[in-house]
Amino acid sequence: MLVLMLLTSVARAETAHVSINQRMFELGHLPMLKVNVVADSEDMTRLEFIVRQRGAAEKLMVQPINRYMVLLLGIDEVNDKQAELLVREYRINRWHELKRLPLFDTSVPVALRSNRARVFGEQMLSELPQAGVSTQALENKAIENKTIETKAVQTTAVSSKVVQSSAVQAQRVQEVAGQGDGEPQSPGMPSASQTVAAPGSLVKVPPIETREPGCMLDFDGTETLWRVASRYAESRHTHVYGAMLAIFDANPKAFSRGDIRRLRSDAKLHCPSSRLLQSYGDKTAAKEKFEQM
Known part of the structure; x- marks a missing residue:
């Protein structure tokens, strides 16, 4: 019974609240959102945010703003009025869907960027650390290993x-x-x-x-x-x-x-x-x- 209670407790969502604070882009532009997040843990790698639109899905890059807000950025234009933000949390060795938030619903606060804010947002997109991009690593680890082994065979x-x-x-x-x-290479490189x-085998190739x-x-x-x-x-x-x-x-x-x-x-x-x-x-x-x- 104690073990069952512990598992039930772990299974409960650590994230208590997720909502769109501001949509900072228009239809046909690159996604940029401020999202409110209230969670027990500050580890944002356990959350992932995906823009789903007709025929496509993109995992957004996450830049923390403060303890309860993150900035989300993407590199694929959003052209579907029915596009939504899918929020997932990693718990007990798999991803659990937390929420689906429509991006262009009339209830979503909108704060379109000025030219200066647009440049700032694009600079942040280019400067995001690699660690912020790999939030799906836990889920894909086994799949990637299996793929590498298959390709090697x-x-x-x-x-x-x-x-x-x-x-x-x-x-x-x-x-x-x-x-x-013209410098010599290190041994074995x-x-x-x-x-x-x-x-x-070893294959000789010309320089490109x-x-x-x-x-x-x-x-x-x-x-x-x-x-x-x-x-x-x-x-x-x-x-x-x-x-x-x-x-x-x-x-x-x-x-x-x-x-x-x-x-x-x-x-x-x-x-x-x-x-x-x-x-x-x-x-x-x-x-x-x-x-x-």
Whole structure:
């Protein structure tokens, strides 16, 4: 009986109240919300906030404002008037749905952003720490491990596309570490122009040119990577996720601590090479990679 009472107590929601304090965006724009949260625990990683709209769902990034309020930010435009905010809490090894809040209900307080507030919100979006993005890690841990094991078994060869992507990552690690192209590598650490590991074999690959010579991207120091990449993607007839990843690979020193969400305001952004941009041609794969970074 005592054990049953303890389990019942744990099963009760630790979050006593969740409500939308302010909706700070209009239909057709990126989501930005202030949400009231009254909970027994200050650990926001046990809560996740998801915008659900017709044919899509996006987990929002969480930035605490104070003990009882958080700022929620997203990178996918909300175009559905019936969109809602789904709030879930992690309890007893799984996620429990707490509430569904309609975003465009007449009862929701609205405080549309001024130009200055918009820039501030976009800067916060680019500067959010990586820890604030991974609130679903507890639920996905077992799934991710199983997926990695399955891919390791199924992988019997390295395609040219994978080789190129791996080479880019190796070169980015080298540049972030502050090593020049001609500097020797540490023992056991292959460079981008040496080898890429495949199951049971080593494959030699040529170095990949990550930048378009003489080409610079327009950036005034106040925009997010999403905004810069959106313009670039439109001009190159590709998708924004691939453009963001390519810009990141081509300009590793333009991001604080090597974090794709920390674009430096004093950065000078070089255009990615066509070959690098083409390596991120698959929108679904590029989106998944961005969300995991």
